[in-house]
Amino acid sequence: MTGRRVIVVGTGLIGTSIALAARGRGAEVLLADRDPGALELAVELGAGDPLPAGAPDRRADVAVLAVPPAAVAVTLLDAQKRGLAAVYTDVASVKALPLEQAAALGCDLASFVGGHPLAGSERSGPSAARADLFLGRPWALCPPPAAAPEAVEAVAALARACGATPVEVEAAEHDRAVALVSHAPHVVSAAVAARLTGADDVALGLSGQGVRDVTRIAASDPRLWIGILSANSAPVADVLEAVATDLAVAASLLRDGSEEAAGHVADLLLRGNAGRSRIPGKHGGEAPAYATVQVVVPDRPGELAMIFQAVGIAQVNIEDVTIEHSPGRPLGLLEISVVPEEAERLAAELRARGWSVPG
Numbered sequence: 001m002t003g004r005r006v007i008v009v010g011t012g013l014i015g016t017s018i019a020l021a022a023r024g025r026g027a028e029v030l031l032a033d034r035d036p037g038a039l040e041l042a043v044e045l046g047a048g049d050p051l052p053a054g055a056p057d058r059r060a061d062v063a064v065l066a067v068p069p070a071a072v073a074v075t076l077l078d079a080q081k082r083g084l085a086a087v088y089t090d091v092a093s094v095k096a097l098p099l100e101q102a103a104a105l106g107c108d109l110a111s112f113v114g115g116h117p118l119a120g121s122e123r124s125g126p127s128a129a130r131a132d133l134f135l136g137r138p139w140a141l142c143p144p145p146a147a148a149p150e151a152v153e154a155v156a157a158l159a160r161a162c163g164a165t166p167v168e169v170e171a172a173e174h175d176r177a178v179a180l181v182s183h184a185p186h187v188v189s190a191a192v193a194a195r196l197t198g199a200d201d202v203a204l205g206l207s208g209q210g211v212r213d214v215t216r217i218a219a220s221d222p223r224l225w226i227g228i229l230s231a232n233s234a235p236v237a238d239v240l241e242a243v244a245t246d247l248a249v250a251a252s253l254l255r256d257g258s259e260e261a262a263g264h265v266a267d268l269l270l271r272g273n274a275g276r277s278r279i280p281g282k283h284g285g286e287a288p289a290y291a292t293v294q295v296v297v298p299d300r301p302g303e304l305a306m307i308f309q310a311v312g313i314a315q316v317n318i319e320d321v322t323i324e325h326s327p328g329r330p331l332g333l334l335e336i337s338v339v340p341e342e343a344e345r346l347a348a349e350l351r352a353r354g355w356s357v358p359g
């Protein structure tokens with residue numbers, strides 16, 4: 001992207017991540033946010049320079065509107081009136097409604113290509129941004145029929161520069177798809193997590209990785225998510241009704257308690273296995289098969305740093321890392337994902353240095 005100028009309006013998690021990635025690929029990046037604190041932090045993180053008010057000295061190649069779904073159309077209209085860029089895109093999690101709103105406001109749809117990177121996190125704001133957020137992820141492109149082919153190519157090039165794979169899909173089809181793979185799972189996660197508000201300390205103290213996995217996205221910003229769900233309400237409701245039916249049937253089978261009923265519950269679990277196995281890995285194929293090395297971590301200052309240092313000395317690359325740590329316990333469990341050929345050697349190295357490495 002060297003020599004290209006990219007403008008990012010909305011320097012939260014997604015906008016700042018795109019800005020960092022584009023900058024890393026040599027683009028000049030200008031930033032704007034209605035929240036001066038979010039803008040200042042994004043600039044401090046090295047994501048770009050503040051966009052001066054008014055008309056720019058030079059039009060950008062692409063302007064990315066990384067604002068909540070309900071703000072996309074007005075932000076697009078404002079950006080087009082200012083002549084900020086040759087091509088405009090957004091990143092909203094819903095595609096059909098913002099496009100309808102943009103058309104109703106009279107935005108120029110030849111220079112607009114809706115976009116949605118399928119990567120993110122339960123955290124918000126520039127502090128959670130990462131340049132590598134989009135690596136290996138799909139990035140949906142939903143050009144309106146009026147979009148110019150050069151505009152589609154410019155947005156696809158931005159997605160590729162961020163390390164993602166552009167996938168062209170019609171807006172309504174996109175919205176039905178993400179209702180299934182993102183929006184309904186979000187509500188289900190929130191519903192499970194909401195049960196915990198009344199949980200006592202004994203139950204919470206017994207929390208393992210399963211409940212953490214199922215509820216991770218329930219920690220997301222409710223203001224952003226109510227906007228996403230409301231803008232995709234019918235497709236999300238369809239999926240939730242189907243999930244609710246499965247849950248109601250499972251509950252009544254469990255109350256029944258017979259062996260036959262247990263067999264039907266097992267059917268749901270087997271369907272769950274089958275559905276889960278269909279989720280592609282990051283690169284669209286099989287999930288990468290990393291081996292995990294578990295290390296028991298004493299709850300002492302500097303312990304994690306020493307383990308990571310030992311991994312570095314062993315010349316092993318960490319592919320991923322998770323820590324399971326229950327409050328009030330003196331030990332945590334660190335899981336280091338590495339390429340399978342390195343796992344044995346790393347385990348031996350860490351044991352030799354005094355850490356407990358189960359298995």
Ligand SMILES: NC(=O)C1=CN([C@@H]2O[C@H](COP(=O)(O)OP(=O)(O)OC[C@H]3O[C@@H](n4cnc5c(N)ncnc54)[C@H](O)[C@@H]3O)[C@@H](O)[C@H]2O)C=CC1
Pocket residue numbers: 009010011012013014015032033034035038066067068069071075091092093094116117118119120121122123124125126221224228
């Ligand atoms: N959070 C996630 O994991 C993902 C979010 N998205 C989409 O990305 C968009 C942004 O989400 P996040 O970065 O997570 O939110 P965020 O809350 O981290 O950032 C949004 C930023 O937009 C700013 N903003 C809001 N209205 C504005 C306006 N009218 N003009 C200028 N700035 C404005 C806010 O001040 C904030 O800094 C949303 O449309 C969301 O649906 C897409 C993929 C993943």
Ligand SMILES: O=C(O)C(=O)Cc1ccc(O)cc1
Pocket residue numbers: 092093117118119120121122182217
């Ligand atoms: O945190 C996660 O795993 C996510 O799935 C984040 C996410 C949130 C919203 C999107 O539109 C796309 C991705």
